[in-house]
Amino acid sequence: MxxxxxxxxxxxxxxxxxxxxxxxxxxxxxxxxxxxxxxxxxxxxxxxxxxxxxxxxxxxxxxxxxxxxxxxxxxxxxxxxxxxxxxxxxxxxxxxxxxxxxxxxxxxxxxxxxxxxxxxxxxxxxxxxGEGAWYANGTTQILSEGKRCLIYGASGAIGTAAVQLAKARGAHVTAVVGTRHIDLPGPLGADRVVNYETEDFTNLGETFDLVFDAVGKTSFFECRHLLTEDGIFSATDLGPGWSNIILSAFYGATGSGRVRIPFPEDAPGFIRHLAGLISKGKYHxxxxxxxxxxxxxxxxxxxxxxxxxxxxxxxxx
Ligand SMILES: NC(=O)c1ccc[n+]([C@@H]2O[C@H](COP(=O)([O-])OP(=O)(O)OC[C@H]3O[C@@H](n4cnc5c(N)ncnc54)[C@H](OP(=O)(O)O)[C@@H]3O)[C@@H](O)[C@H]2O)c1
CATH class of the missing domain: 3.90.180.10 (Medium-chain alcohol dehydrogenases, catalytic domain)
Structure with missing residues (x-):
């Protein structure tokens, strides 16, 4: 072959x-x-x-x-x-x-x-x-009905998956993308779309249960005031100066888990779950x-x- x-x-x-x-x-x-x-x-x-x-x-x-x-x-x-x-x-x-x-x-x-x-x-x-969705699910699985999340970089493989998986869990989704992708997150289910090129996404006048950096382009320090008291910052990348690794170890040790780089698990279970969403028209x-x-x-x-x-x-x- x-x-x-x-x-x-x-x-x-x-x-x-x-x-x-x-x-x-x-x-x-x-x-x-x-x-x-x-x-x-x-x-x-x-x-x-x-x-x-x-x-x-x-x-x-x-x-x-x-x-x-x-x-x-x-x-x-x-x-x-x-x-x-x-x-x-x-x-x-x-x-x-x-x-x-x-x-x-x-x-x-x-x-x-x-x-x-x-x-x-x-x-x-x-x-x-499967790939982007599996990584996205490592973070979005913590969401439930009515939770509010912000997905930074909602135009990549992980970000577009995260919007749909968060929505399928009943969350309220704010998606942050650049100008050329401004019409992308709405049809995927985003409730609010923010253009990072023309708006300050760190100053939206609201807080979130989850801020998910899906492209490794922001940081906990930039986003922490966007979090509710128990809010979680999750990222797919190491962060500037490996800050996400260091902070996830620190907050893991304190038990709060406020900063996370989740490694996705249970690929077989997730692929069966995703197949169900696809067949119901809830994911594409x-x-x-x-x-x-x-x-x-x-x-x-x-x-x-x-x-x-x-x-x-x-x-x-
Ligand atoms: N933890 C892991 O094991 C693992 C596995 C896979 C991927 N990753 C990481 O996860 C990240 C996402 O992967 P992916 O496949 O979803 O990425 P991707 O598809 O390559 O994401 C590209 C998108 O990001 C947008 N983007 C670029 N710069 C941006 C910025 N400053 N702010 C917001 N959006 C920006 C781009 O559009 P615009 O430039 O037009 O905005 C583009 O649509 C990558 O950094 C990758 O290294 C980690």
Whole structure:
């Protein structure tokens, strides 16, 4: 099969299209013929081993996995022994957060992993919505009916997901975006949209139960007066001078959890939850562009600019 392989950490130049053996499903696994994947910020960060301590998980000197790609959508083409939940030909989507591997024509997944059915009506290229949503859910899962949240950077993969997941939990959502995205968060469910280029989002005259920096461009110190007494500042990034790491350790130790960098958990449970939201029409991906498999290196370069809107799709088959 054709796959995009990387043997060492580095820029997108280290990626190459190669012919590699098709994976064979072990007991309890399914093999997916991958129709679509994405290039996302997890892929680009893993490619460059950024931050450097991520190497503890992905391989100290060289990457343990040779094929990136966390999101996939496709059809089951082979079953391992003992698989009951899927049949050959089933249409599925999901994420492979531990072993990646979706930048390839075939991918094996545990049948009890982060994989779920999609309907006939959903095209594969619109089903690769897992990565940003999973990270967003790590934060939005603390919300409940009537809570008020501010989502800073509501135009990226995580931000567009966070608006919808917060809304699905019944929260009141204020979304902060730049001018070119001003019409994006409203249809996703945002109650209020603030333009960070023309308005001071730190001076809105209200406080929030949650301020979520979904693009790593603000800080706890800039936002703390936006928080209610028990309010939480959550971020996807380390923060200036690693401040989010330091503060999350400090507030974790005090027991308040006021600053958090949540690591998302329970990918299988979340993907099944997301499949339910999608089938009820309560969640849909926001897509920037579709890129041919052969041009995946260009997709990596584009995603690294930090300027994409939502998700960059790779058409694999
Ligand atoms: N913790 C983890 O393991 C993990 C995993 C994945 C991603 N991340 C991090 O999470 C962040 C978000 O990932 P993502 O995939 O959602 O990002 P993304 O899709 O690359 O976000 C890009 C968006 O951010 C907007 N943006 C850029 N500068 C901004 C600013 N100063 N203020 C507000 N918006 C701004 C851009 O639009 P405009 O420039 O037009 O505003 C663009 O639409 C990244 O920083 C990434 O490193 C962390």
């Amino acid at each position: 054709t796959a995009v392989v990387f043997e060492r950490y580095g820029s997108p130049d280290v990626l190459s299209l190669q012919t590699v053996p098709r994976p064979f499903p072990s007991n309890g696994e399914v093999r997916v013929k991958v129709h679509a994947s994405t290039v996302n910020r997890t892929d680009t960060a893993t490619l460059r081993a950024h931050p450097f301590f991520a190497r503890a998980m992905t391989g100290l000197m060289r990457p343990k996995m040779r094929i990136l790609g966390m999101d996939f959508a496709g059809e089951i083409d082979l079953l391992g022994e003992g698989v009951g939940a899927f049949e050959v030909g089933d249409r599925v989507f999901g994420i492979s957060p531990d072993s990646f591997g979706a930048h390839a024509e075939y991918l094996c997944m545990p049948s009890d992993g982060a994989i779920a059915h999609i309907s006939e009506r959903l095209p594969y290229h619109q089903a690769v919505v 991906g926001v897509f920037d562009r579709r890129v041919a498999f052969d041009d995946i290196t260009e997709a990596f370069r584009y995603v690294e600019t930090g300027q994409k809107t939502g998700i960059v799709v790779i058409d694999i088959c």
